[in-house]
Amino acid sequence: DAGVTQSPTHLIKTRGQQVTLRCSPKSGHDTVSWYQQALGQGPQFIFQYYEEEERQRGNFPDRFSGHQFPNYSSELNVNALLLGDSALYLCASSSSGFRSSEQFFGPGTRLTVL
Amino acid sequence: AQSVSQHNHHVILSEAASLELGCNYSYGGTVNLFWYVQYPGQHLQLLLKYFSGDPLVKGIKGFEAEFIKSKFSFNLRKPSVQWSDTAEYFCAVNAPGGGNKLTFGTGTQLKVEL
Numbered sequence: 001d002a003g004v005t006q007s008p009t010h011l012i013k014t015r016g017q018q019v020t021l022r023c024s025p026k027s028g029h030d031t032v033s034w035y036q037q038a039l040g041q042g043p044q045f046i047f048q049y050y051e052e053e054e055r056q057r058g059n060f061p062d063r064f065s066g067h068q069f070p071n072y073s074s075e076l077n078v079n080a081l082l083l084g085d086s087a088l089y090l091c092a093s094s095s096s097g098f099r100s101s102e103q104f105f106g107p108g109t110r111l112t113v114l
Numbered sequence: 115a116q117s118v119s120q121h122n123h124h125v126i127l128s129e130a131a132s133l134e135l136g137c138n139y140s141y142g143g144t145v146n147l148f149w150y151v152q153y154p155g156q157h158l159q160l161l162l163k164y165f166s167g168d169p170l171v172k173g174i175k176g177f178e179a180e181f182i183k184s185k186f187s188f189n190l191r192k193p194s195v196q197w198s199d200t201a202e203y204f205c206a207v208n209a210p211g212g213g214n215k216l217t218f219g220t221g222t223q224l225k226v227e228l
Contacts, residue, residue, distance in 0.1 A: 033215065035216075042206075042218030042219050043158075045215040045217070048214060055213065056213040056214065099146075099165060101146045102163060103216060105157050106157060
């Protein structure tokens with residue numbers, strides 16, 4: 001049973017560029033959440049997708065956007081990159097049913113903005 | 115807004131010592147509580163969880179946590195740590211009224227010395 005997968009593993013971009021990160025949820029899960037983990041900090045909730053719609057959003061600017069596909073996979077897009085966007089981006093999947101807050105995390109994508 | 119506090123940022127223990135990591139949250143309603151562990155070079159893994167019932171929950175690898183509602187706490191314990199427990203530990207809270215997002219603490223870096 002494959003867990004949550006993310007791609008790419010590492011990414012280096014320059015300020016002002018745009019980036020797309022990808023996530024495939026654990027088998028049987030239909031909900032995907034994205035988190036940003038800065039160095040030395042705990043993960044911060046960006047947003048959550050369910051039924052191809054953004055269901056909940058954290059305190060992140062509109063430069064951060066996402067998408068969920070019919071197969072439940074998801075993308076995170078960040079426009080106009082800033083140095084402060086450098087972080088580990090984590091995808092987590094869960095089931096919309098019982099105990100839906102129990103989330104399983106992928107290995108993350110390390111984004112470096114120069 | 116929900117917040118989660120982990121009081122110990124860095125903990126160093128010798129093998130066989132007992133461990134207790136503190137976690138306090140600010141939300142006053144019904145909560146779901148989690149501890150995640152991140153071993154070096156690996157992704158976040160769920161260590162244990164509390165949804166309801168017995169406030170003493172047991173997780174993997176001999177870890178347990180106690181939910182004390184009156185103290186808004188969910189401390190993680192292990193009677194005897196091993197070198198392989200060296201990792202970063204995160205406490206996370208979900209308040210059902212706030213959707214399914216998880217609010218994380220800043221983490222505790224545990225180093226177990228031989």
